[in-house]
Amino acid sequence: MIIGLSEKYDSKQFALMAKGETNCEIDIKSISIDSREVGENTLFVAVRGENTDGHKYIDSAVKNGALCVMCEKLPEGFSGNYILVEDTIKAISDIAASCRERINPFTVGVTGSVGKTTTKEFISYVLAEKYPTHKSGGNFNTVYGISLTLAALSNMHKAVVTEMGMSALGEISQLTNIARPNAAVITNIGTSHLEALGSRENICKAKLEIIEGLRENGVLIYNGDEPLLWDKRYTFPKNISFGIKNTEADVIAKNIRTDEKNTLFDMIYMGEEIKDVELPTLGEHNVYNAMAAYSVGILAGLSESEIRQGLKNYKPSGMRQKIYENKGYTIIEDCYNASPESMKASLNVLAGLGKERRTVAVLGEMRELGELSDKLHKSVGQHAAKLGIDRLYTYGESALEIAVGALEDGMAEEAIVGYNKTDCPEGLADILKKELKDNDIVLFKASRAVALEKVIAYLL
Numbered sequence: 001m002i003i004g005l006s007e008k009y010d011s012k013q014f015a016l017m018a019k020g021e022t023n024c025e026i027d028i029k030s031i032s033i034d035s036r037e038v039g040e041n042t043l044f045v046a047v048r049g050e051n052t053d054g055h056k057y058i059d060s061a062v063k064n065g066a067l068c069v070m071c072e073k074l075p076e077g078f079s080g081n082y083i084l085v086e087d088t089i090k091a092i093s094d095i096a097a098s099c100r101e102r103i104n105p106f107t108v109g110v111t112g113s114v115g116k117t118t119t120k121e122f123i124s125y126v127l128a129e130k131y132p133t134h135k136s137g138g139n140f141n142t143v144y145g146i147s148l149t150l151a152a153l154s155n156m157h158k159a160v161v162t163e164m165g166m167s168a169l170g171e172i173s174q175l176t177n178i179a180r181p182n183a184a185v186i187t188n189i190g191t192s193h194l195e196a197l198g199s200r201e202n203i204c205k206a207k208l209e210i211i212e213g214l215r216e217n218g219v220l221i222y223n224g225d226e227p228l229l230w231d232k233r234y235t236f237p238k239n240i241s242f243g244i245k246n247t248e249a250d251v252i253a254k255n256i257r258t259d260e261k262n263t264l265f266d267m268i269y270m271g272e273e274i275k276d277v278e279l280p281t282l283g284e285h286n287v288y289n290a291m292a293a294y295s296v297g298i299l300a301g302l303s304e305s306e307i308r309q310g311l312k313n314y315k316p317s318g319m320r321q322k323i324y325e326n327k328g329y330t331i332i333e334d335c336y337n338a339s340p341e342s343m344k345a346s347l348n349v350l351a352g353l354g355k356e357r358r359t360v361a362v363l364g365e366m367r368e369l370g371e372l373s374d375k376l377h378k379s380v381g382q383h384a385a386k387l388g389i390d391r392l393y394t395y396g397e398s399a400l401e402i403a404v405g406a407l408e409d410g411m412a413e414e415a416i417v418g419y420n421k422t423d424c425p426e427g428l429a430d431i432l433k434k435e436l437k438d439n440d441i442v443l444f445k446a447s448r449a450v451a452l453e454k455v456i457a458y459l460l
Helices: 012-016 054-063 087-101 114-128 143-151 170-179 199-215 285-299 302-315 340-355 370-387 400-410 423-434 455-458
Strands: 004-009 026-032 042-045 067-073 082-084 104-112 133-135 158-165 182-184 221-222 240-243 251-258 261-268 272-279 322-326 327-333 359-364 391-395 417-418 439-443
Touching: 004 012, 004 143, 012 067, 012 082, 012 087, 042 054, 042 087, 054 067, 082 143, 082 391, 087 143, 087 170, 104 114, 104 170, 104 199, 114 158, 114 285, 114 302, 143 158, 143 170, 158 170, 170 199, 182 199, 182 285, 221 359, 240 285, 251 285, 261 285, 272 285, 272 302, 285 302, 285 340, 327 340, 327 455, 340 359, 340 370, 340 439, 359 370, 370 391, 391 400, 391 423, 400 417, 417 423, 423 455, 439 455
Parallel strands: 026 042, 042 067, 067 082, 104 158, 104 182, 133 158, 182 221, 221 240, 240 251, 327 439, 359 391, 359 439, 391 417
Antiparallel strands: 004 026, 251 261, 261 272, 322 327
16 A cells, blocks of 8 residues: 655654654655555555564565664664654544644535445545545555555545445544544445444444544534434434435435436435436435535535536546446446445346346355344345346355255246356356346346456456
8 A cells, every 4th residue: 555645744743743753854755654665755655454564574564675663663783765654554544634724624524334435436536526636546445555655645635535444343432533534425334344343333333433523613414314313313413314205304315217327316405306416327326425525515515507517527446336238237346345235226227227127146156244144144135026137147155045045035047057166257257158148238246255256357
C-alpha cells in the first residue's frame, strides 16, 4: 500500500506531526507500508499487523529504494535516514489528522455492511460537480488506508470521501476519529462479519461508532429501512434517514424503474418531490446508495442540478456490476465481494433484466458468516428460486448450500450445477462454454477471496 503526496513535506515536518525524532531533513513524496512498493522519495512506515511486522522489512525497503523509514526501533547497525516514534500506527494517524486539519476539506465517512464503495463513488461524483474532491481508493478503508488517503490531500482539495471498513468492535471508532467527518453515512446493517461479531446487533453497534468522530454540527445519514438503526434514531445526533419502504424517512424513493442500462426513480426529499432522478446503473440497492449521496450533496451546498449531474456521471469501479456482451450472451460481472444481502440484490437485477431472456446465475461462496453460513447460503438459493432464475451454477464447498436452498424452494434439479473445485476455475468455464446460449444473461457473484473472475477470464 503506497500513496503519492500532493503537498510538499519533509522528514522533519513528519517527525513533528508524529511526535517523533529524526536524523535527517529530506523531502518526502510518497508513503508506503509495503517494503515492495517504493516510489520517488518514499517514506517506508514499519507497521505491526496481525500476520507480520513491518520492522522485519526495513532493510528490504531501503534496498528497494525507500529514502527514509519510520519505525519504533531501528535495526542493529542501521545507518540510513529514519523517523523514530513510539507507535507507527498512531504516528501515521497523527500525520493524517494534521494534514486534514491544515487543509480542512468537507469530509465524508462511509460505512455499512454492503454498498460502502459504491456509495463512496456516488458521493465523490456528486461532490466533484462543485469541489475538487479526493477519495479513498481500492481497499483503503483501514487505519492505514484512511491515514494515507488524508496524508495525500492537497490545498486544492475542498472535499474528501473516506470509506471505513471493520472486522471488530472499536475499529470504526479509530477511523472516524482520524477523519472527523462532517457527514457520516451508514448504508445498511447486514450479515458480513457475523463470524467475528456474533450478531447483527453487534454489527450495528460497530457501524454506529462512526458517530463518535463527527465534527460539531456533523450529520449522520442512515438507512431508515433498517429497523436496528431506525429504532435507535432518537439517540442519534443531527441526522437524515433515507428509505424505500419506510414512509416516515426524511428521504423516500418511489416509482423505481429500469431499462437495460439505467435506473430512474422519483424522490421525496424533506417533503419536496423530485422527479426522474437518473442513475447509469441498475438495481434498487443503488437507489439507496444514490439517496445517501443526494443527502450529502445537499449538506455540502450543491444545487439539485449539480447533484443530478454527479449521479449521472457515476461509473462502477473495480469488478462491480460491469455489464458487457461476450460471444452472444450478456455478462454481469460483480465479483468484488458478496454477502447474502448483495447476492439477493444482484439476483434481483438479473431477474429484472432477464424478463425476455434466459437468466443464469453463477454464485460463489460468501465468507465470514460464522455459524449461520449454511443457513445464509441456503437463503440465497431460495431467493434465486423464488425469482424464477433459469439456471444456477455454484462455485465452492460452502456455495453448495445455495444449490440446496434453490432445490428446496422448487428449482428443478436439472437446472442446478454444483462445482466445488475453486482451484480449477477452467473446469467450471468449460461447463459454461457448453451450456450457455445466445441471448442468455449471466450473473457472476462471489466473495473476493473466491476469485470468481478467473472463471470469466476463461470464457472471454
